[in-house]
Amino acid sequence: LFYLVLVAAIGTWLRYMFVSPVQFPIFENLLHAHSHFAILGWLYNALYIAIVYLFVKEPAKQKKYNILFWVTQVSIAGMLVSFTLQGYAAYSIAFSTLHIFCSYVFIYFVLKDISNIKNETVSLKFIYGGLFFLFLSSLGPWGLVAVVFTGLPEPDLYKQIIYFYLHFQYNGWFIFALIGLWLRYYEKQGIIFNEAISGKAFRILFYSNLGAYVLSLLGFSLPGYVYSIGILCAFAQLVGARYLYILLFTEEVKAFGKNGGIGHLLFRLSFFALLLKYLFQLISAVPQIGYPAFVIRDITIGYIHLVMLGVMTLGVLGWFASNGLIEFGRLAKSGLYVFIAAFVLSELILFYPSPAGWFGWSPIPNTADIMLVLSGTMLIGTILIFISSLKKSV
Numbered sequence: 545l546f547y548l549v550l551v552a553a554i555g556t557w558l559r560y561m562f563v564s565p566v567q568f569p570i571f572e573n574l575l576h577a578h579s580h581f582a583i584l585g586w587l588y589n590a591l592y593i594a595i596v597y598l599f600v601k602e603p604a605k606q607k608k609y610n611i612l613f614w615v616t617q618v619s620i621a622g623m624l625v626s627f628t629l630q631g632y633a634a635y636s637i638a639f640s641t642l643h644i645f646c647s648y649v650f651i652y653f654v655l656k657d658i659s660n661i662k663n664e665t666v667s668l669k670f671i672y673g674g675l676f677f678l679f680l681s682s683l684g685p686w687g688l689v690a691v692v693f694t695g696l697p698e699p700d701l702y703k704q705i706i707y708f709y710l711h712f713q714y715n716g717w718f719i720f721a722l723i724g725l726w727l728r729y730y731e732k733q734g735i736i737f738n739e740a741i742s743g744k745a746f747r748i749l750f751y752s753n754l755g756a757y758v759l760s761l762l763g764f765s766l767p768g769y770v771y772s773i774g775i776l777c778a779f780a781q782l783v784g785a786r787y788l789y790i791l792l793f794t795e796e797v798k799a800f801g802k803n804g805g806i807g808h809l810l811f812r813l814s815f816f817a818l819l820l821k822y823l824f825q826l827i828s829a830v831p832q833i834g835y836p837a838f839v840i841r842d843i844t845i846g847y848i849h850l851v852m853l854g855v856m857t858l859g860v861l862g863w864f865a866s867n868g869l870i871e872f873g874r875l876a877k878s879g880l881y882v883f884i885a886a887f888v889l890s891e892l893i894l895f896y897p898s899p900a901g902w903f904g905w906s907p908i909p910n911t912a913d914i915m916l917v918l919s920g921t922m923l924i925g926t927i928l929i930f931i932s933s934l935k936k937s938v
Contacts, residue, residue: 677716810862879928
């Protein structure tokens with residue numbers, strides 16, 4: 545939660561730099577620090593903790609995860625400082641590489657410790673899928689190393705490799721792991737999911753996500769058949785989401801969730817954001833729409849925030865609340881509602897240029913100032929949630 549506060553603080557500082565530019569730190573360097581810290585600090589740690597909490601109960605086995613956890617924190621703190629001070633350079637690359645190796649060890653530990661679970665439920669399939677995408681995404685940074693050493697002066701290839709990494713991080717590892725956590729939560733409540741529907745949901749979402757990488761490339765000059773693959777995979781994702789909806793919103797689950805409190809509210813909001821994500825990906829597959837969305841920076845940021853904040857942050861906070869790891873009292877709820885309200889308003893502003901271009905609407909005045917206020921408001925919300933968690937700890 546402290547990392548979430550730092551992510552929000554850096555995001556607010558970045559917004560301030562739009563209003564009043566400063567000499568230090570360099571904007572691009574701080575932006576790299578913000579994105580790496582959000583992905584590898586806040587969300588990676590949250591999923592790490594949740595998976596270990598769920599599947600590793602023996603103290604003897606937990607010890608190695610504790611050691612690995614603190615080594616991982618060294619890499620995260622190193623990235624935060626080095627990216628801020630120097631951007632992509634020797635130290636930041638070294639700490640990023642350390643994090644990749646830590647993730648490999650984590651994957652190995654988890655697979656080794658949960659391989660003895662006899663009944664492979666649908667939740668485990670999604671956890672396995674998430675770990676697969678975590679490994680797959682790590683091939684992106686190694687690809688960058690190959691590009692640098694071979695001396696290929698191809699900026700498009702450089703960007704495509706970065707998009708490869710990002711796609712399989714947040715559309716693969718993050719989302720599949722989160723779905724797995726929520727399915728596991730319901731399984732522990734005694735809910736038995738329909739095997740036929742759960743199998744379809746997993747297979748369609750898994751294989752369509754592999755092909756959906758091409759949706760990240762629509763701003764480049766590509767052959768026509770690539771667009772067809774993108775549209776097919778985007779449509780398949782919506783079909784998979786429909787099966788997932790049937791799975792997660794059966795009468796049995798809804799009956800259980802009626803008294804689930806804030807955790808289940810956050811879960812429903814997270815799932816709604818996930819549906820929006822899949823819908824936006826399908827819309828972006830249309831060339832006339834996808835290219836403007838690709839080149840307009842605000843829309844790109846809006847989409848990333850939809851996944852990172854709407855799907856993942858709300859989903860993770862809801863999961864922690866439902867499992868009793870975070871208690872949402874009055875202070876935390878106030879912070880949460882402030883955070884959600886500011887997030888929704890910021891998303892509307894970030895996505896506004898797209899319909900404004902279609903319908904000829906006037907641009908929103910003083911956007912930079914408004915976004916600074918909303919970013920600061922989200923920061924206040926995260927601080928309130930964090931303070932509330934400290935009170936419970938004490």
